[in-house]
Amino acid sequence: MEKIVWVKSNMRTIGAKEDDGLATVNKYLEEGWKVKHISACAMGDSVVLGQAYVVIEKEDN
Template identity: 70%
Template sequence: MEKVIWVRSTEKTLGAKEDDGLDTVNRYLEEGWSVKHISACAVGESFSKGQAYIVIEKK
């Protein structure tokens, strides 16, 4: 079984943390899933912002 999860960088404003998707990825990894593929790219012209998709699998 495979799942695709999108993650993105977020700006932290006034201590608020947006959901960037990494908590979801970490939860699956703790449950025994493994990373099959990661693809990432920049967002716009900013070097500090990006997005990625992570393919995880459970055998």
């Protein structure tokens, strides 16, 4: 089984806790999922903002 999780930079809101998607990725990794692929890119013309998607997989038993 595969899942895709979007992760985005939240540098724009320094000091504010915003869901960036990393907690979701970490939760799956703790449950035994493995990272299959990561792709990342900048957001617009910004040099500090970015987004990525992480493809995770878990073998069906």
